[in-house]
Structures are given as C-alpha cells and as structure tokens.
Amino acid sequence: MKITIRLRLSLMMFLEFFIWGGWFVTLGTYLANNLNATGAQSAMVFGTQSWGAIIAPFVIGLVADKYFNAEKILGVLHLIGALLMYQLYSTTSFDVFYPYVFGYMIAYMPTLALVNSVSFNQMKDPAKDFSSIRVWGTIGWIAAGLAISFLFHWDSAEGIKEGLLQKTFLMTAIASAILGLFSFTLPATPPKAASGEKASVTEILGLDALKLLGNRNFFMFFIASVLICIPLAFYYQNANPFFSEIGMANPTGKMTIGQASEVGFMLLLPVFFKRFGFKATLLAGMLAWAVRYILFSYGNAGELSFLLITGIALHGVCYDFFFVSGQIYTNSKAGEKHKSAAQGLITLATYGVGMLIGFWVAGIITDSYNTAGVHNWQHIWLFPAGFALVVMVLFAVFFKNEKIEYKE
Structure with missing residues (x-):
C-alpha cells in the first residue's frame, strides 16, 4: 500500500x-x-x-x-x-x-x-x-x-x-x-x-446465517452475546456520570485508559486463545465484566480510587476477550459462504437488540436507586455485576468446549 x-x-x-x-x-x-x-x-x-x-x-x-x-x-x-x-x-x-x-x-x-x-x-x-x-x-x-x-x-x-x-x-x-x-x-x-x-435483503441483514442457530454451541454463544450486552450498556450509559458524580478528577481522560488497555489485550488475545481455548477466553471476558462492576461498587474518588482505575483498565479484557473472540468463533462456524452474514447477524443481535434492551434496563435500575438526585451507585453497579456472573455460569454449564483455530 x-x-x-x-x-x-x-x-x-x-x-x-x-x-x-x-x-x-x-x-x-x-x-x-x-x-x-x-x-x-x-x-x-x-x-x-x-x-x-x-x-x-x-x-x-x-x-x-x-x-x-x-x-x-x-x-x-x-x-x-x-x-x-x-x-x-x-x-x-x-x-x-x-x-x-x-x-x-x-x-x-x-x-x-x-x-x-x-x-x-x-x-x-x-x-x-x-x-x-x-x-x-x-x-x-x-x-x-x-x-x-x-x-x-x-x-x-x-x-x-x-x-x-x-x-x-x-x-x-x-x-x-x-x-x-x-x-x-x-x-x-x-x-x-x-x-x-x-x-439479497436476507444476506444483507445476516438472516442467511440463522441456520447456524441449529447448532447448540452456536445458539448458546448467540444467547450469551445478547445477554452480556446488558452489562455492557451499563458502562456506556453510567460510567462517566458515575465518575463525575463521585468527584473523580478528569473522568473522561482517565476513561481512555480503557481504550489503551484494549490495544494491549488485543496483542495478548492470540496467546490466551491458543493456550486456554475459546470457552475459557469468553468466560474470562464475562468474569471481567463482573469484577469491573464490583470494583466500581466499592471504589471511590479518594483512597480507593485505584479500584476505579483498575475497573477502567479491565476494558481490554471485557471487550477483546468476549467480542473479538466471538467474532473469531463466528467466523470459524459460518463457513466461507455465510461469513459476512453471520457477522452481520451477531452485530445486529448485540449492538442492536442486546444493547437496546441493556440501555432500557440500565435506565430502570438507575432511576430505582436515585433519591433526590443522588444515586446509590453501589447498588446500581452490583446489578450488572451479578447479571454478568449469571450469564457466565450458564455459559460454562451449557456450552461444550470445542477447539477453534486462531488465525492471525
């Protein structure tokens, strides 16, 4: 080039x-x-x-x-x-x-x-x-x-x-x-x-890939992808208001640590993927969402600010280990003919349907713990933490481990 x-x-x-x-x-x-x-x-x-x-x-x-x-x-x-x-x-x-x-x-x-x-x-x-x-x-x-x-x-x-x-x-x-x-x-x-x-319209929307849902493992991955977007929506919708409300200095600048970690963990992903496999990689990503929100629940802008920074830095694990690994898995299951359709279906399900539900749930939970304009952030963050743990356990139980080749 x-x-x-x-x-x-x-x-x-x-x-x-x-x-x-x-x-x-x-x-x-x-x-x-x-x-x-x-x-x-x-x-x-x-x-x-x-x-x-x-x-x-x-x-x-x-x-x-x-x-x-x-x-x-x-x-x-x-x-x-x-x-x-x-x-x-x-x-x-x-x-x-x-x-x-x-x-x-x-x-x-x-x-x-x-x-x-x-x-x-x-x-x-x-x-x-x-x-x-x-x-x-x-x-x-x-x-x-x-x-x-x-x-x-x-x-x-x-x-x-x-x-x-x-x-x-x-x-x-x-x-x-x-x-x-x-x-x-x-x-x-x-x-x-x-x-x-x-x-065709069905190809454009990824509907040709619906037949992949007949595979039990892919179906469980598909459901997990939609559900994990609910905790993801909490981060997009609430993280910056949370940091600002509790008095963290330069919250937007500090949140860029998450993007920096995304680059770093992207480099580590092939190593983790090859050594531990697809299922363990996705489970690590789900666990990271739960750990991140627990850190947010108990951190503060004072002596425990390191908990908040650690939670932000986990973004690379949260995103790369689940969503990037998911793209690799989808690519491997789809076959040459339906690769684009399958990626389109997953994108539509996650960033479309999954996060639409997630933002709605986040709005309800946030309002539920708002008293006279003051939020009970500990309770707000514990909800997506618990939700991510439930999704992780269900995925661990119902998804059968399989070997997926990682092509760099």
Whole structure:
C-alpha cells in the first residue's frame, strides 16, 4: 500500500472515532446535568445507537452497496452528521434533543462499516494491513477524551456546573464536517453492484446465517452475546456520570485508559486463545465484566480510587476477550459462504437488540436507586455485576468446549 493512501486511511479512522468518542463518552453526564434527564430518558438517548445499528445494514446494503461509492456516501453522511451535531449543540430541551440525536445515530452508525469498506478496498492482505490502520481509530477516541479532560477541562466539576460539556457537540460537529469533506478525497470504492455482486435483503441483514442457530454451541454463544450486552450498556450509559458524580478528577481522560488497555489485550488475545481455548477466553471476558462492576461498587474518588482505575483498565479484557473472540468463533462456524452474514447477524443481535434492551434496563435500575438526585451507585453497579456472573455460569454449564483455530 502506498504511504499516501495509508496516511489518508489512518486519518479517516482517527477522525471517525474521534467523532464518536468526542461526545458519546460524556453523553450521560451531559444529559443528567444540562438537560435534567432521568435514567429512562438517558436510556432512550443511548438506545438510538442500537436503532442506528439495526437500520445501518439497510443503508449500507440497499443503498451504498448498490448505487454509490462508499467514500462518497461516507462524506454525505458525515456532512449530515455535522449539521445534526450543531443542532444538538444549540438545543437546551430534551424533547428537541432526542429527535436530533436519533437522526444523528442513523447517519453515523452506517459510517462504521463504510470506513472499513474503504480501507479493505485498498488492501491486498487485510489480515496483515487492517490492524495498523484501525488502531488509529482507537487513538482518535483516546485523543478526544484527553482533549475534553486535560485540554479544555469541560468535564471538571466547574466545567460541568457551567454547562461546558455542551461544547463537545460543537467540537464533534467541526470534526464531522472535516471528515465529511475529506471523505471525497479518499480512494474510490465503487458499489458492489458495479462489479456484478448482488446481495439479497436476507444476506444483507445476516438472516442467511440463522441456520447456524441449529447448532447448540452456536445458539448458546448467540444467547450469551445478547445477554452480556446488558452489562455492557451499563458502562456506556453510567460510567462517566458515575465518575463525575463521585468527584473523580478528569473522568473522561482517565476513561481512555480503557481504550489503551484494549490495544494491549488485543496483542495478548492470540496467546490466551491458543493456550486456554475459546470457552475459557469468553468466560474470562464475562468474569471481567463482573469484577469491573464490583470494583466500581466499592471504589471511590479518594483512597480507593485505584479500584476505579483498575475497573477502567479491565476494558481490554471485557471487550477483546468476549467480542473479538466471538467474532473469531463466528467466523470459524459460518463457513466461507455465510461469513459476512453471520457477522452481520451477531452485530445486529448485540449492538442492536442486546444493547437496546441493556440501555432500557440500565435506565430502570438507575432511576430505582436515585433519591433526590443522588444515586446509590453501589447498588446500581452490583446489578450488572451479578447479571454478568449469571450469564457466565450458564455459559460454562451449557456450552461444550470445542477447539477453534486462531488465525492471525
């Protein structure tokens, strides 16, 4: 790959995830403090990510893959996103905020697949080249968090009180406009229809992979994937408000430790996978979710702050050992014909259905332990901890161990 193309793809990935991390991490804190949203209302807003994930396959498969170059629709969606982000920056009412964020997520979620399509189209060996491009997305997410905490101090106690988190939407709008314009300079990625490739609606949505559910092991993995997204939703929805409410300094910046650990544990995953196998790897990921939330339950911003930092740092185990391992397992079970369909089905089930349920449950639990605006965070975090442990035990009992080859 030419160095100029590599640099352009890396910048594309950096901006793509800078945009996501630039507002989504602090969203819960903003909703509670700027819009006085309840837990149920916050769940509605976070649930728009799931609706975006559900609708995204239609946008990509029925529009982008058939009629437009991927880089062009990527540009259009980010320009639309920039306008919607500016509207989010301008509004002070939840009733106005919600439809804008719903529209934004429908525009943004398809771009996650589009940046991959643009990247893969330029690679002769994706297995070798993609990780070095994709890592710039993680760096972009980290950069956004560090900027919010250490450069602008928008998430400081004073910043939150003054409503400065609202500026995260303006920052994201600017970044989205830049990526929108930059996308039109990216290498051409023609629609699949131009090369004679056609996909049915069932293929696009991953429904051709439903036959895999007839396999008991895959069915148990599928159910576990949906259920584990309930504890995952608690982290996305509640972590930043929790850290801010208990007085942790620079919470958004410190949460980037999770993304750094994700990179590190990604490197350790092949070693763990080969030595202990698929089942043990997934169980380790589930256990990490439970341990993380127990640490959150008993940690504080004072002498026990190390418990909170450790919980954040476990993100690499939580995410990589379950979701990345799950992608490898799905790939191995699907076979050549249904690989894409199977990955699409798992994505739809987890980030779509699973997290939609998870955000709803998180909203109910958060409101249940809210007295006069003060949350009983210990009880809130113990719920997803216990839930993750139950899922882990059920998976351990009903999933039969099988050897899966890990191909780097």
